[in-house]
Amino acid sequence: MLPVFAAHFSVQADETPRSTIGLAGGKEHLSNGSPDWRESSLQLDYGLAPRQSVGLGLTRTRRFGLNDTQINAGLVTPLSAALVLSLEANASSSHHVLAKNALGGALQYEFARGWLLHGGGRSTRYNDVRVNQGLLMLEHYFSNFSTSLAWRPARAFGTTAHGLELRASYYYSDRDSVGIIVAGGKEAANTGGGVQLSSLRSAALVGRHWLGKDWALNYSLGHTRQGDFYIRNGFSLGLQAAF
Numbered sequence: 001m002l003p004v005f006a007a008h009f010s011v012q013a014d015e016t017p018r019s020t021i022g023l024a025g026g027k028e029h030l031s032n033g034s035p036d037w038r039e040s041s042l043q044l045d046y047g048l049a050p051r052q053s054v055g056l057g058l059t060r061t062r063r064f065g066l067n068d069t070q071i072n073a074g075l076v077t078p079l080s081a082a083l084v085l086s087l088e089a090n091a092s093s094s095h096h097v098l099a100k101n102a103l104g105g106a107l108q109y110e111f112a113r114g115w116l117l118h119g120g121g122r123s124t125r126y127n128d129v130r131v132n133q134g135l136l137m138l139e140h141y142f143s144n145f146s147t148s149l150a151w152r153p154a155r156a157f158g159t160t161a162h163g164l165e166l167r168a169s170y171y172y173s174d175r176d177s178v179g180i181i182v183a184g185g186k187e188a189a190n191t192g193g194g195v196q197l198s199s200l201r202s203a204a205l206v207g208r209h210w211l212g213k214d215w216a217l218n219y220s221l222g223h224t225r226q227g228d229f230y231i232r233n234g235f236s237l238g239l240q241a242a243f
Contacts, residue, residue, distance in 0.1 A: 017047030018242045024218065028234030034192060037234065038062045051078045064192045066096040084108040086120075097190050100125045106135060114141040118150075124188075126195045131156040131188040137165075144171045146179075154188050154197075161186035161197050175216075178207035191229045198227035208240075216240040 021044045028037040043057040055074040061067070072090035079085050086108070091101040106120025118137040123130060137150035150165040163185030171177045181204045188197055204222035211217060218238035225231050 017049050017052065019044070019046045019053075020240050020242045021045075022218070022238050022240035024236055024238030026220075026234060026236030028222075028224075028232045031231040032229065034230065035062070035065050037232070039236070041238075045074075048077075051084060052076060061098060063097045063190075068092050068094045068096050068098040070098050079107075082110045088122075095127060097192075100127065104133075116140070126190065129156050129188075129195050131195070133188075145169065146171070152185070152187075154186070156188045156195070156197060159197060161188065163187055163200060173210075175210045176208060178205070180205055189226060191226060198229065199225075200227070201225040214242045216242070 021042075023040075023042055025040045026038070030037065039059065039061045041057060041059040043055065045053050045055040047053045053076050055072075055076075057072045059070045059072070061070070070090050070092040072088065074086065074088040076084065076086045084107070085105065087105045089101070089103045090099070092098045102122055102124040104120060104122025106118055109117045109119075111117055116139040118135060118139065120135045122133045122135075124133065132155045134153045135150060137148055139146065139148035146167075146169045148165075148167045150167075152163040152165060154161045154163070163183060165181065165183040167179060167181050169177050169179030181202075183200060183202045185200060186197055187200045188195055189200070190196075191198060202222065202224040204220055206220040207218070209217045209219075216239075218236075218240060220236045222235070223231070223233050
């Protein structure tokens with residue numbers, strides 16, 4: 001599904017940690033006559049300290065007429081003033097279309113003011129294959145904007161595929177932002193007949209707008225061409241409360 005928002009963990013050290021809980025839902029239409037994809041999720045992120053939080057979520061999806069439920073957990077914690085570690089894991093008891101489980105981690109290093117380097121990996125287990133993915137991303141914050149360029153290699157079926165992702169965001173207030181994501185290359189994806197390495201071309205508009213001190217609206221609009229299998233067009237909306 002489309003990302004509801006892009007998370008950035010470059011939180012200032014003097015910020016008071018806050019916790020959030022959010023509900024989100026989305027729908028995508030497929031061009032090949034398959035039923036629409038639908039997704040709903042509940043996510044809790046508990047702030048432990050500045051730049052440190054733990055998260056727990058539950059997601060329900062319907063893809064290709066099949067229902068899946070997935071749970072996820074995550075941890076974000078600083079290792080130093082410039083280095084932040086993030087860990088994530090998820091599992092699905094049904095895994096008709098979603099992965100059985102996945103485990104991943106990443107490091108974020110601020111090597112100069114406004115410049116961040118991200119590196120990490122994830123191992124994902126489907127019914128018939130394990131997919132190992134990597135991440136190398138350079139991110140830059142300047143004025144009211146940020147940009148990032150990411151390389152995402154994936155290894156499956158004895159073959160390595162490569163993908164690139166470009167993001168650009170505009171922060172029109174301290175907490176509000178709107179951005180675009182453009183991606184291309186190859187990825188491992190379940191296209192309805194099992195997991196395959198297929199070409200990908202996608203573009204998305206994503207944003208977050210705070211309705212007040214404690215309530216935020218997250219949204220996205222996206223277009224994805226998955227090889228010769230189908231084109232997906234969809235949206236997602238989420239409401240988030242801070243406490």
